[in-house]
Amino acid sequence: MSDRQPPVRYIDRTRAQYEALGYGTYGWASNPDPPQMAHLDRPLSECCVGMIATGGIYAVGQTAFTFKDDVTYRAIPADVDTAELRATHFAYDLTDARRDINVVFPIDALRALAADGEIGEVAPWLYTCMGGIYSQRRVLTELAPALLERCQRDGVDAVLLVPV
Amino acid sequence: MVLTSARDITESANPPRAVFLDFPLGHTAGRVGEPELNRSIVAAALDTLSRDEPGCIVDLAHRWADTDDWKKDVMRVDVTPDGRTVTVDDRVPRHPTPQYQADADAEAAARLHRGQECVVCAGIDY
Numbered sequence: 257m258s259d260r261q262p263p264v265r266y267i268d269r270t271r272a273q274y275e276a277l278g279y280g281t282y283g284w285a286s287n288p289d290p291p292q293m294a295h296l297d298r299p300l301s302e303c304c305v306g307m308i309a310t311g312g313i314y315a316v317g318q319t320a321f322t323f324k325d326d327v328t329y330r331a332i333p334a335d336v337d338t339a340e341l342r343a344t345h346f347a348y349d350l351t352d353a354r355r356d357i358n359v360v361f362p363i364d365a366l367r368a369l370a371a372d373g374e375i376g377e378v379a380p381w382l383y384t385c386m387g388g389i390y391s392q393r394r395v396l397t398e399l400a401p402a403l404l405e406r407c408q409r410d411g412v413d414a415v416l417l418v419p420v
Numbered sequence: 421m422v423l424t425s426a427r428d429i430t431e432s433a434n435p436p437r438a439v440f441l442d443f444p445l446g447h448t449a450g451r452v453g454e455p456e457l458n459r460s461i462v463a464a465a466l467d468t469l470s471r472d473e474p475g476c477i478v479d480l481a482h483r484w485a486d487t488d489d490w491k492k493d494v495m496r497v498d499v500t501p502d503g504r505t506v507t508v509d510d511r512v513p514r515h516p517t518p519q520y521q522a523d524a525d526a527e528a529a530a531r532l533h534r535g536q537e538c539v540v541c542a543g544i545d546y
Contacts, residue, residue: 259488260442260483260488261488261491263426263427263428263440263442264426264428264491264494265428266426266428266429266445266494266495267428267429267432268428269494269495269497270495272495272497272507273495273497273507275505276497276505276506276507277507277509284429284432284433285429285432285433286432286433286434287432287433287434288434289434290434290474290475291434291435291436291474291475292436292474293436293437293472293474294436295472296469296470300466300469305466311446311448314525314541315540316524316525316528317528317529317531317532318529318532318538318540318541319518319529319533319538319541320518320519320520320521320525320526320529321518321519322515322516322517322518322519323512323513323514323515323516323519324514324515324516325514328541328542329542330540330541330542331540331542332540333540342520342521342522342525343521344519344520344521346511346512346513346514346515346519347445347511347512348445348446349444349445349446350446350521351446352446352447352451352452353446354521355452355453356452356453358449358450358455358458359446359447359448359449359450359451359452359458360446360447360448360449361449362449362450362458362459362461362462364455364458365449365455365458365459365461365462365463366462368455368459369459369462369463369466374463374466375466402542406542414421414466414469415421416421416422416423416462416465416466417421417422417423417435418422418423418448418449419422419423419424419426419448420425420445420446420448
């Protein structure tokens with residue numbers, strides 16, 4: 257094993273690449289204030305756990321995402337056949353996600369943890385959307401509140417977020 | 421809690437709790453065909469629910485490969501001897517229409533939706 261290199265600095269690299277290409281700068285989300293913390297009121301083994309993933313995942317039969325500021329989402333039933341899941345996106349290499357969706361949407365892992373009693377249950381619906389949405393305003397005012405409302409209606413205790 | 425492969429972006433967005441996996445983008449939850457790895461990564465993320473420090477990021481020890489050489493070519497920008505900056509524009513056009521993984525998926529969606537709103541494709545105007 258050779259020495260480890262520090263994590264890739266994507267924000268700096270994106271800025272340098274966009275500059276080299278003559279594009280404007282990308283506005284990354286920045287929240288310097290300490291985030292609000294919620295606390296579980298019961299052990300994980302009794303919790304209903306949801307998941308929201310940004311990798312552009314859909315199930316066969318659903319409409320795929322577009323690549324232009326798409327702030328819609330898909331509701332994936334927790335008992336979906338993993339082989340029926342697809343991935344589409346403009347901002348990451350889809351090769352491995354299309355070979356095994358679990359690398360960006362670890363649904364089999366969640367189901368295994370529930371089967372073994374490490375979490376109480378998987379939420380009835382898991383949610384997917386696109387990443388790389390240019391309009392932070394639309395994410396904050398449309399997509400995020402819609403997903404929050406769905407997760408609350410589903411009765412989840414915690415949600416795993418899986419960006420790509 | 422958040423699983424992430426982009427530590428700096430997560431530091432900036434500052435979610436309550438995160439687990440950082442130092443893998444190339446597109447592998448936030450692990451490698452192809454390694455369900456035990458997927459599971460251990462998800463379990464590590466769930467473990468952060470017991471932590472109280474706002475914005476904590478737990479670094480996982482897993483490595484993508486024996487070397488970290490893959491990091492060199494991510495969004496690489498080079499400067500030529502005569503001072504020009506060179507990079508690869510690998511961005512995909514922002515198609516405004518649904519982008520299916522396979523043509524058969526488009527047909528399946530068309531069959532299923534035929535003129536009606538779908539409860540699981542939320543937020544789409546038909």
